Amino acid sequence: MHEHGGGENPKERRRKVKGHTNTGGSAEDKHAGMAGMAGMSAGPSDVAFRATRPQIASIAVLSVVALAGALVFSASYANLSLGAHDVGGLVMPPGMIMTRDTPGQAMRDMAAVDPTTVSYRAPVDAQGDQPLEPRIEGGVKVYDLEASVIEWNILPYERVMAYAFNHQVPGPRINLTEGDHVRFNVTNHLHEPTTVHWHGLVVPNSMDGPAEITQEPIPAGGSFSYEFAVQQSGTFFYHSHTDVDRQQTLGLYGALLIAPKDAAHAIAADQELVVQLQEWNEREGYTYPAMPMEGVMPNFFTINGKAYPSTETVHLKVGQRLLVRFIGSNSGFIHPMHIHGGPFTIVATDGVRLPESARYEKDTVNVGPGERYDVIWPAREPGKWLLHCHINHHTTNDNVEEQGGGGLMLILDVTP
Numbered sequence: 555m556h557e558h559g560g561g562e563n564p565k566e567r568r569r570k571v572k573g574h575t576n577t578g579g580s581a582e583d584k585h586a587g588m589a590g591m592a593g594m595s596a597g598p599s600d601v602a603f604r605a606t607r608p609q610i611a612s613i614a615v616l617s618v619v620a621l622a623g624a625l626v627f628s629a630s631y632a633n634l635s636l637g638a639h640d641v642g643g644l645v646m647p648p649g650m651i652m653t654r655d656t657p658g659q660a661m662r663d664m665a666a667v668d669p670t671t672v673s674y675r676a677p678v679d680a681q682g683d684q685p686l687e688p689r690i691e692g693g694v695k696v697y698d699l700e701a702s703v704i705e706w707n708i709l710p711y712e713r714v715m716a717y718a719f720n721h722q723v724p725g726p727r728i729n730l731t732e733g734d735h736v737r738f739n740v741t742n743h744l745h746e747p748t749t750v751h752w753h754g755l756v757v758p759n760s761m762d763g764p765a766e767i768t769q770e771p772i773p774a775g776g777s778f779s780y781e782f783a784v785q786q787s788g789t790f791f792y793h794s795h796t797d798v799d800r801q802q803t804l805g806l807y808g809a810l811l812i813a814p815k816d817a818a819h820a821i822a823a824d825q826e827l828v829v830q831l832q833e834w835n836e837r838e839g840y841t842y843p844a845m846p847m848e849g850v851m852p853n854f855f856t857i858n859g860k861a862y863p864s865t866e867t868v869h870l871k872v873g874q875r876l877l878v879r880f881i882g883s884n885s886g887f888i889h890p891m892h893i894h895g896g897p898f899t900i901v902a903t904d905g906v907r908l909p910e911s912a913r914y915e916k917d918t919v920n921v922g923p924g925e926r927y928d929v930i931w932p933a934r935e936p937g938k939w940l941l942h943c944h945i946n947h948h949t950t951n952d953n954v955e956e957q958g959g960g961g962l963m964l965i966l967d968v969t970p
């Protein structure tokens with residue numbers, strides 16, 4: 555086949571024109587060559603195509619300037635002050651906005667729970683909020699609380715990595731009586747410092763718990779004893795007070811239920827239900843602390859560590875009175891808690907009993923972080939009555955409804 559055939563493409567032809575050696579060739583080739591030379595002042599010699607030193611130098615300078623510019627441009631979008639020492643190994647939430655001024659401390663705060671720190675895997679059907687019995691030492695009720703990272707099922711198919719007291723979410727329920735002398739030996743098995751705060755209780759300042767405010771944080775592997783006399787009665791709770799937005803959010807909290815010294819002052823009810831609320835941010839097998847900010851909004855919600863339909867069902871008879879103790883153990887979100895089947899009476903707020911004249915009826919109560927509401931719900935009619943959050947997204951499991959709902963929902967099953 556003739557190598558200068560008419561079928562070749564224009565690009566190929568240009569290349570040949572530039573390398574023209576004047577060896578004859580076909581008429582077609584010569585014609586193309588003439589066309590290629592039309593724009594040149596010099597004749598078709600090799601010299602015309604050689605770069606001069608000034609040309610090479612200017613291209614080199616331009617390249618260096620362009621590279622330096624690109625480097626500065628990309629650096630303006632990154633925080634080059636962060637190194638592996640600050641953020642090594644962290645897994646950040648998908649969708650979290652991290653700008654060049656996001657410090658390493660913020661990233662450590664928002665990062666996924668490190669799976670290598672898990673020291674206990676709870677059985678799938680394990681329950682949180684289990685009563686913890688004290689031992690009595692010299693008239694003092696002594697409780698041991700141990701913080702560690704665990705795996706915990708909020709649903710049979712959904713396992714999270716949680717920060718937990720005594721291997722459960724919520725932490726163990728502490729039943730006290732007004733006037734008790736108590737000591738809490740807190741041991742820290744986390745890989746970070748922690749402390750514990752006794753929310754709402756009158757205690758000596760040194761026993762209050764906020765890290766760096768009233769005490770040095772308990773280091774990883776360390777322990778601290780909190781000791782005080784119980785001066786109040788009602789519904790309270792305890793929670794971590796170190797990096798609270800991470801540690802409490804991931805499960806470091808539990809109920810403190812204090813009976814009045816005089817039993818006659820107790821709120822009369824046939825049954826009790828404690829409702830501790832929590833949000834979770836569980837994505838692709840990683841657990842991040844849920845917060846009201848981009849990329850870390852929660853997608854699971856639990857009552858006492860379980861999402862509906864894994865929440866407990868309360869069994870009642872018509873005419874019985876149920877005392878519900880709502881505890882705002884939720885960290886970043888408010889939950890308007892609603893009960894079907896007619897109004898309930900609010901009998902205590904934040905651990906303080908309301909006098910009869912100050913009690914009032916509602917069917918929905920906003921339970922904000924830290925708040926407590928004790929309400930009496932009378933079982934008026936037989937049937938399955940729902941107790942649930944009225945932010946409807948909070949009654950889904952990762953946006954899915956199953957068996958009529960999800961998340962912050964449970965059933966009050968009333969029989970005749």
Ligand SMILES: [Cu+2]
Nearest residue numbers: 889943945948
């Ligand atoms: Cu809610």
